[in-house]
Amino acid sequence: MIPARYGSSRYPGKPLVPLLGKPMVLWVAELSAKALGADNVYVATEDERIASQVEDAGFNAVMTGDNLTGTDRLAEAAVKIDADIFINVQGDEPLAFPEDIIKVRDAKMSHMDDIINGYAWISGDEDPHSVNIPKVISNERDEMVYMSRVALPGYKDQENAPARYKKQVCIYAFTREELAAFREFGRKSTLEHSEDIEILRFLELGKTIRMVETQPGSLAVDVPEDVVKVEAALAAAGRA
Secondary structure, eight states: OEEEOTTOSSSTTGGGOEETTEEHHHHHHHHHHHHHOGGGOEEEESOHHHHHHHHHTTOEEEEOOOOSSHHHHHHHHHTTSOOSOEEEEOTTOTTOOHHHHHHHHHHHHHOTTSEEEEEEEOOTTSOTTOTTSOEEEEOTTSBEEEEESSOOSOOSSGGGOOSOOEEEEEEEEEOHHHHHHHHHTOSOOHHHHHHTOGGGHHHHTTOOEEEEEOOTTOOOOOSTTHHHHHHHHHHHTTOO
């Protein structure tokens, strides 16, 4: 399931932004289809323009209303789809790897009571201090402790500074019941509102969030300035 909101506050119309001539949402739908088959790919959107593009390309569109977050949108759409596991592939991750979608699915099948989320190590080309990159803190059991737009973990002495930081990769796996509980919370939690990171709401619900390492190289389109570097990465990866 791919949440695709036309009315993005930071980047209106983002799902239909062309990347090498193809709308971004279709890049994500196609890589999702490589993982799980086109019949299992659904785009959840509030906008008929997105739905039309998706359906013309042979994928499923599910119309939704206004929602607080993409996960709330998926929770609304999930009511209309018969499935045991719902995998969220974020609509602005055109460089996600199909193999990682399968890896997240398999982790969910092994841990049905946990929320599953992907992470990767931040590359040397990325700034860990960028607020557009959510940083992941997990314990030694790969359970998420916290996620922040601040560069975490912190350190007191320079010699203890982390050599690398983890970033969130927006591939998640949920059950229908977990999505329903998320939406029934009815509002953004305090931490979720502060960080603008929706998965933090599951901490308020007492859920274990299991982090699964994904391949490096994923880049998201958060703002218009990201388009050029994402197009270059798509071309370099031979996905053009």
